[in-house]
Amino acid sequence: MEFIVDQLNDLMARNLYRRPFTVSERHGCRVVIEGKELLSFASNDYLGLSQHPEVMKAAAEATMRRGAGTASSRLVQGGMGFHRSLEGKIAEFKSCExxxxxxxxxxxNVGVLTALIDEDDVVISDELNHASIVDACKMSGATVVVYPHKNMERLNQALEEYSLIEKILVVTESLFSVDGDLAPLRDITALAREHGAYTLVDxxxxxxxxxxxxxxxxEHFGLQGxxxxxxxxLGKALGGxxxxxxxxxxxxxxxxNRARSFIYTTAPPPGVCAAAEKALDLIVRDPKPRKRLRDNVNHLVHKLHRTRFKPLHRESHIIPIVLGSAETALEVSRRLLQRGIFIPALRPPTVPEGASRLRVSVTAQHTRDDIDRLVEALEAIDIPAVT
Ligand SMILES: Cc1ncc(COP(=O)(O)O)c(C=O)c1O
Known part of the structure; x- marks a missing residue:
C-alpha cells in the first residue's frame, strides 16, 4: 500500500512521525522505559490519584463485585446503579442539576456538540480548542466560526455578525490543554448572555x-450556574x-436521547466508575495535594525565569516551553531523556507550525528536588531557546 508508506515517509521527513513509548512501570511521576527509570513531566495525573490506594481499592472492589465490563450500552441493558451514583456525584461536584x-x-464533546447543534446553528470556538471540540464542531454540521485565542473583541464581532441566528453556541476550554492559560470565562459568559447565545465550557x-x-x-471564577x-x-486529575x-x-x-457517542457504545465498567467517585470524594476532602501542586508550579516558574527557557504562561500546572521547530523540540526532548527526564515534544498538528514545544506538566507528586533536576538538565542543554 504505497500511499500509506508515502504518508509515513513524509511525516518522518518533516520530524512529525510519532511512535508511542512503551512504559513498563509507573510509580507516581517515575516511569520505566526500556529498562531505564525516568522522571516524568508528561502526565495529566496532576494529583496522583490514579495510584491512590483508596482509588485503586474502590476500582478493584467494584470489579470483583460486579465484573470487568457492562456487556451493553446504557440504553440496551439499562444503566446500572453505579452509573447513576457517579452521575449524582458529578452533578453535585459541578453544582449542576x-x-x-x-x-x-x-x-x-462529540456527543454534546452533535446533540445540541446542527446545520441551522452557529458554533463560535476559540482557535486553540482541543481536537475533540474541533472534530465535534465539524461533525455537528453547524456553521463554525473560529475566533483568535481569547480575543473577546473578535468573539463579540462574531456574536454580532450572527445575531439573526436563533441558536448560537460559544465553546471554549477553561484551562487550555497545550498552552496552559485560562480562558476569560467571566467575559465569555457575559458576552454570550448579552447576545442570547449559549456557553459550553470544557x-x-x-x-x-x-x-x-x-x-x-x-468554581475558580465563581461562575457556578x-x-x-x-x-x-475523568482521565486527567481524577486519574481514571x-x-x-x-x-x-x-x-x-x-x-x-440524542448523543450518539453515548447511545451507540458500551457503557463504562464498574471499576472505572467507582474509581472516579472515590477520586471526586478525595479532591473535595483533601486540599493538600492541590496546595502541593500550586507550590510546585510556583517553584518551577520561579526557577525557569532565571534560565533561557522562559515559560509561555505561568497560570497553571501546564507549563509550555516553546522551542520553535519540530526538530529543535525533538532534540531538547532527546537530550532531557539522556539525563533521565521524560517530556515528549509537542509538534504540529498539535501545535502551530514553528511553535513546537515541551509541555511541562507539573504534578503534586513531584518534589522540589525533581523540579530542580529538570531545571538543571535544561540549563545544561546548549540549544538556544526561542519564545
Ligand atoms: C480539553 C480537553 N478536552 C477533552 C479531552 C479528551 O478527554 P479524554 O482523554 O478523556 O478523551 C482532552 C484530552 O486531552 C482535553 O485536553
Whole structure:
C-alpha cells in the first residue's frame, strides 16, 4: 500500500512521525522505559490519584463485585446503579442539576456538540480548542466560526455578525490543554448572555487543580450556574478514564436521547466508575495535594525565569516551553531523556507550525528536588531557546 508508506515517509521527513513509548512501570511521576527509570513531566495525573490506594481499592472492589465490563450500552441493558451514583456525584461536584457519563472526554464533546447543534446553528470556538471540540464542531454540521485565542473583541464581532441566528453556541476550554492559560470565562459568559447565545465550557484540565474545592475553573471564577453546558474528563486529575457532561436536567435528558457517542457504545465498567467517585470524594476532602501542586508550579516558574527557557504562561500546572521547530523540540526532548527526564515534544498538528514545544506538566507528586533536576538538565542543554 504505497500511499500509506508515502504518508509515513513524509511525516518522518518533516520530524512529525510519532511512535508511542512503551512504559513498563509507573510509580507516581517515575516511569520505566526500556529498562531505564525516568522522571516524568508528561502526565495529566496532576494529583496522583490514579495510584491512590483508596482509588485503586474502590476500582478493584467494584470489579470483583460486579465484573470487568457492562456487556451493553446504557440504553440496551439499562444503566446500572453505579452509573447513576457517579452521575449524582458529578452533578453535585459541578453544582449542576444532573450529569451524564461518557466513555471518554473526547466522546463527551462529540456527543454534546452533535446533540445540541446542527446545520441551522452557529458554533463560535476559540482557535486553540482541543481536537475533540474541533472534530465535534465539524461533525455537528453547524456553521463554525473560529475566533483568535481569547480575543473577546473578535468573539463579540462574531456574536454580532450572527445575531439573526436563533441558536448560537460559544465553546471554549477553561484551562487550555497545550498552552496552559485560562480562558476569560467571566467575559465569555457575559458576552454570550448579552447576545442570547449559549456557553459550553470544557473544564478538562482545571478539575482537581483549580477552585477552592478543586471543582475546576468554573468554581475558580465563581461562575457556578452561569455556564449552560459543562464537559469534563475523568482521565486527567481524577486519574481514571471516561468523560462527562453536566448541566440542567433537560440538557442531560436530551443527551440520553440524542448523543450518539453515548447511545451507540458500551457503557463504562464498574471499576472505572467507582474509581472516579472515590477520586471526586478525595479532591473535595483533601486540599493538600492541590496546595502541593500550586507550590510546585510556583517553584518551577520561579526557577525557569532565571534560565533561557522562559515559560509561555505561568497560570497553571501546564507549563509550555516553546522551542520553535519540530526538530529543535525533538532534540531538547532527546537530550532531557539522556539525563533521565521524560517530556515528549509537542509538534504540529498539535501545535502551530514553528511553535513546537515541551509541555511541562507539573504534578503534586513531584518534589522540589525533581523540579530542580529538570531545571538543571535544561540549563545544561546548549540549544538556544526561542519564545
Ligand atoms: C480539553 C480537553 N478536552 C477533552 C479531552 C479528551 O478527554 P479524554 O482523554 O478523556 O478523551 C482532552 C484530552 O486531552 C482535553 O485536553
Amino acid at each position: 444532573d450529569a451524564l457519563v461518557f466513555s471518554s472526554g473526547y466522546m463527551a 473544564d478538562a484540565h482545571a478539575i482537581g487543580a483549580l477552585g477552592r474545592d478543586g471543582r475546576g475553573a468554573i 452561569k455556564v449552560d453546558f459543562i464537559v469534563g474528563t 478514564l471516561g468523560g462527562f457532561a453536566a448541566g440542567k436536567a433537560e440538557f442531560i435528558d436530551l443527551l440520553r
